[in-house]
Structures are given as structure tokens and as C-alpha cells.
Amino acid sequence: MKLATIGVGNAGSKIVDRMLEFESRTDRNLCRHVHAINTARTDLAKPDYIPEERRVLIGDTNQKAKGHGVGGDVEIGAEVAKADLDEIRRAFDDVEIHTVDAILVVAGLGGGSGSGGGPVVIDALQEMYDEPVYALGVLPGEYEGGRPALNAARSLQSFVSKVDNFIGFDNDAWRAREQTIEEGYEQMNRELAARLVTLLAAGETDDSDVAENAMDSSDIIRTLDTGGVSSIGYAATQVEETSEGLLDRWSSDSQRVNRDDGSQATKIKGLVRRAVNSRLTLPGEVSSADRALAVISGPPSEFSRKGIESARQWLEQEADTVEVLVGDDPRENSPRLSAAVLLSNVTEAPRIDQIQNQAVDAQQKIAEQEAVREEQINDLITDDNNDLDPVV
Ligand code: GDP
Structure with a gap:
């Protein structure tokens, strides 16, 4: 898949x-446009790979942001993005939309810029383009407290209702x-990037000479077509540099030794199983997924048609849906064989319920504090018998 990828907020x-x-x-080419x-301003200076001219500062003339x-x-966050919509739209002017299959908006939902600005950016993108718009949203940890949970619970509703899949x-x-x-964020971001890119970069090559079971971007789009909230599982293993493996890689297709034996099939199925049973990006009940798709990425010498078939059967049972696709993503020089599994429209995700409960508590507490604030200030600054008057 070819993507336009937009990060909103830090x-x-x-x-x-x-x-x-x-x-x-990993020598992939997924993000054809980034913003x-x-x-x-200080956060915008942090990225190492996003080109300077693709960083857009909004709200710098707004009194509350500056x-x-x-x-x-x-x-x-939402107000500032709305006020600077023209600037945001202008930034997308040079996106050659015919070169991408979809748009991905990435944001943390617990803060202000991404949580409030993200839905405004998504509205603008949905208005401007026909391509599907997806979001990757980070849910705040419980340890962050009530305010981030409240932001996230409210923002999640806006994100999910506006995007084609979240x-x-x-x-x-x-x-x-x-x-x-x-340190934790740094590691999480790397883990998340590996999952997103391994999954979405499948079928990104323009090669018409694709392998038999190659995953196509239209397969990914179809799987995400359910709407709702989705999750990704992932597992990887080093490719053994056996003499057979080396021979495979250096020989031409016609000479390639057929290693599609039982052990290779078992390895592929085991990898998909490990990916689904691993920690998902958003933990949830696998059988509540509407559709599932698994991308097997690595050197073609490691692929196995039998493995793909048995992985598909296993996933069909596990996710309890017949809408399951499993395919290859050939990466000739990769030292790893990996499986990225997309569980689309997972309807049981306990963490979302927890965040909503935390958010409702926080909202009540905020309302109570606001209701008594004036009274408490007044109590503090007036003497007990109200004998004193203010100066002016
Ligand atoms: P914003 O710039 O106002 O959108 O706020 P931030 O993006 O700094 O933070 C919003 C939320 O994102 C926080 O409440 C955290 O839950 C989360 N967060 C912040 N930085 C990171 C990060 O680097 N990685 C991850 N996974 N989450 C982050």
C-alpha cells in the first residue's frame, strides 16, 4: 500500500x-507523503526523518497557544486547528493523491493538539479526497490520570465516527x-512502527511480476472497510542462513529449490499464531473481530503455500469469521520472517471501557470542583463575620 501519513501533535x-x-x-517505501x-514549535523540531518543509506549526498567532x-x-486543540484550516489545507496542496492508496492520521488521544486537532484534520482530508482515511490513535495509560482519559474517551468518538477505520x-x-x-515511549513507538509498516507496506511495490500469494493493497483496504476499531498482532523470527537458504536466495526462480515442506508450513502457521496470541496493539477479544488479514513478510525462499493455507484456516477459527485473508510480502534481502495480523473491527476491547469509566469519574469531579470554586474562593478571602470591605 502507498500512504500519505500525517502525525498530529507530539x-x-x-x-x-x-x-x-x-x-x-528495512528498505520499504510506504509513506509517499508525510506531514x-x-x-x-519545540516538539516540531524533534523528528529525525520528517523533512523540515513538511512540519506545519498551527495556532502560533492564537492567544492561547502562541x-x-x-x-x-x-x-x-480543536479550536486552533479549525482557525488554521486554510493553512492545513494548503499543506496538503502538493500531495499527489493519485500516487497514494490511503491516508493515515496518527495522534495521541490523551493530549490536546492530536486529540482535538486530529478530528479537524480528518474532516478536511475526507472533504478533499476520495481515498480512505484511517487513524492510528494512542490511548493514554491509566497512570496518566483523569484528564487524559477524559480527552481520549471524547476524542475516540470523534475519530471513529470520522475515519474509515481506527x-x-x-x-x-x-x-x-x-x-x-x-524510554518507554521510545520503545513503544518502535514496536508500533514495525507493526504498522510491516502490515501496510504489503503490496506497495509496482511490480506486476508478483508472487502467487502476494497481498495487495486492495486486500488491506477491503479488510479495513468494516469501520470501527482495529488492532494489530505481530511476531518475527530470524531467517536461518543455512546453505540451503543461501542457495535459495542466490538461485534464480526457476532453479529455486522447493522448500515448501511440512516444516516451513508449520513455521508460517506458528508465526501467525504467535502474532495473534502476542500483545496486540490494542488488547481485545480476537473472536469479536469482523475481518482478519495476515501479511507474511520476508525472503520468498521462506514462503510456503501450505503454510499460508493452514494459517488461514487457523485464523478463521480463532477470529470466528470467514472473512480472512493471508498473503505474502516478498522482501528478498530481509534477515527476518515476520507476520503482521490485522484484526478489523474488534468490538470487545476492555481498555476502552476502563477509559470511559475513568473519564466519567473525571468529568464529574471537574464539574463538582467548578461548582464550588467561586464559593471556596469567597470563603477564603472574606473574614468570618464579613466585617471587612474590599478597597475598590
Ligand atoms: P499533544 O501534542 O497535545 O497531542 O500531546 P502529546 O502527543 O504529547 O500527548 C498525548 C498523549 O499521547 C499522552 O497523554 C500520552 O498518552 C501519549 N504519548 C505522548 N508521547 C508519546 C509517545 O512518544 N509514544 C506513545 N506511545 N504515546 C505518547
């Missing part, structure tokens, strides 16, 4: 940057206790 931009890093490290949109971010305020990532599930928050 987390969104960092994740897109890691996607570009993974692409360049980072943010309200904070180029310093929106302080986690989702309403201001892929979730749960910071809570991916947090490693022994790391600092920044």
Missing part, C-alpha cells in the same frame, strides 16, 4: 518519524515498569 509526529525510520532500515502538524502548545486542552494502541498494555516514561 505523539503522532514521533510515531510517524519512527515509521519512516523503520521503512528506511507533522503541531501547536508546539506556538507553545495547548497544555493538554482538547477544546483549544487502529488502536494502548499505552497501558505496552508500558514497561522498569523504564522512564520517555
Whole structure:
């Protein structure tokens, strides 16, 4: 698939940057256009791979933002993006949309810029283009507290209703206790980038000479066509450099030794099973998925038609749906064989319920505090018998 990828806010931009890093490290070419949109000048300076001219600062003339971010305020994030819609639209002017299959908007839902600005950017994209618009949204960890949960629970509704599919990532599930928050984010972003790029880069080549079971971008689009909230599983293994393996890689197609034996088939099925049973980007009930798709990526010498077939049968049972596709993504020089599994429209994801509960509590607490605030301030500054008057 060929993508236009847009990071909104700090987390969104960092994740897109890691996607570009993974692409360049693995010789893929998924993101044909990239943009980072943010309200904070300092955050926009952080990416290593997003070109300078693709970074768009919004809200720098807004009194509440002034180029310093929106302080986690989702309403201001949305307000600033709406006010700068012309600038956002202009940034997309040079996107040759006929060169991409879809658009991906990436944002953290717990903050202000991505959470509030993301849905505004998505509206603009849906208006401008016919291509599907997907989102990757990061759910905040419980440890972040009530305000990020409230932002995320509200923003999730906007994202999911506006995009063609929403892929979730749960910071809570991916947090490693022994790391600092920044170290943790860095590792999560790399893990997430590997999953997104391995999955979505399938079928990205223009080669008409594709392998028999090659996954196509239209397969991915069809799987995501359900709408709703989706999740990705992933597993990888090193390719053994046996003499047979080397021979495979250096011989021409016609000479290629047929290694499509039982062990290779077992390896492929085992990899898909491991991917589904691994920590998903958004943990959820696999059997509640509407459709599923698995991409087997690696050197073609490792592929197995039998393996693909038995992986498909296994996935069909596991996800309890007949809408299952499994296909190859040939990467001639890859030292790894990997499986990325997309579970589309997973309707049971406990973390979303938890965030909603945390958000409802937070909203009540905020309302209660607002209701008594004036009274408490008044109590504090007036004497007990109300004997004193203000100066002016
Ligand atoms: P924004 O710039 O106002 O959109 O806010 P941020 O993107 O900085 O933060 C929004 C939310 O994203 C936070 O509440 C965290 O849950 C999450 N977050 C921030 N940075 C990262 C990151 O690098 N990786 C991940 N996975 N999550 C992040």
C-alpha cells in the first residue's frame, strides 16, 4: 500500500518519524507523503526523518497557544486547528493523491493538539479526497490520570465516527515498569512502527511480476472497510542462513529449490499464531473481530503455500469469521520472517471501557470542583463575620 501519513501533535509526529525510520532500515517505501502538524514549535523540531518543509506549526498567532502548545486542552486543540484550516489545507496542496492508496492520521488521544486537532484534520482530508482515511490513535495509560482519559474517551468518538477505520494502541498494555516514561515511549513507538509498516507496506511495490500469494493493497483496504476499531498482532523470527537458504536466495526462480515442506508450513502457521496470541496493539477479544488479514513478510525462499493455507484456516477459527485473508510480502534481502495480523473491527476491547469509566469519574469531579470554586474562593478571602470591605 502507498500512504500519505500525517502525525498530529507530539505523539503522532514521533510515531510517524519512527515509521519512516523503520521503512528506511528495512528498505520499504510506504509513506509517499508525510506531514507533522503541531501547536508546539519545540516538539516540531524533534523528528529525525520528517523533512523540515513538511512540519506545519498551527495556532502560533492564537492567544492561547502562541506556538507553545495547548497544555493538554482538547477544546483549544480543536479550536486552533479549525482557525488554521486554510493553512492545513494548503499543506496538503502538493500531495499527489493519485500516487497514494490511503491516508493515515496518527495522534495521541490523551493530549490536546492530536486529540482535538486530529478530528479537524480528518474532516478536511475526507472533504478533499476520495481515498480512505484511517487513524492510528494512542490511548493514554491509566497512570496518566483523569484528564487524559477524559480527552481520549471524547476524542475516540470523534475519530471513529470520522475515519474509515481506527487502529488502536494502548499505552497501558505496552508500558514497561522498569523504564522512564520517555524510554518507554521510545520503545513503544518502535514496536508500533514495525507493526504498522510491516502490515501496510504489503503490496506497495509496482511490480506486476508478483508472487502467487502476494497481498495487495486492495486486500488491506477491503479488510479495513468494516469501520470501527482495529488492532494489530505481530511476531518475527530470524531467517536461518543455512546453505540451503543461501542457495535459495542466490538461485534464480526457476532453479529455486522447493522448500515448501511440512516444516516451513508449520513455521508460517506458528508465526501467525504467535502474532495473534502476542500483545496486540490494542488488547481485545480476537473472536469479536469482523475481518482478519495476515501479511507474511520476508525472503520468498521462506514462503510456503501450505503454510499460508493452514494459517488461514487457523485464523478463521480463532477470529470466528470467514472473512480472512493471508498473503505474502516478498522482501528478498530481509534477515527476518515476520507476520503482521490485522484484526478489523474488534468490538470487545476492555481498555476502552476502563477509559470511559475513568473519564466519567473525571468529568464529574471537574464539574463538582467548578461548582464550588467561586464559593471556596469567597470563603477564603472574606473574614468570618464579613466585617471587612474590599478597597475598590
Ligand atoms: P499533544 O501534542 O497535545 O497531542 O500531546 P502529546 O502527543 O504529547 O500527548 C498525548 C498523549 O499521547 C499522552 O497523554 C500520552 O498518552 C501519549 N504519548 C505522548 N508521547 C508519546 C509517545 O512518544 N509514544 C506513545 N506511545 N504515546 C505518547
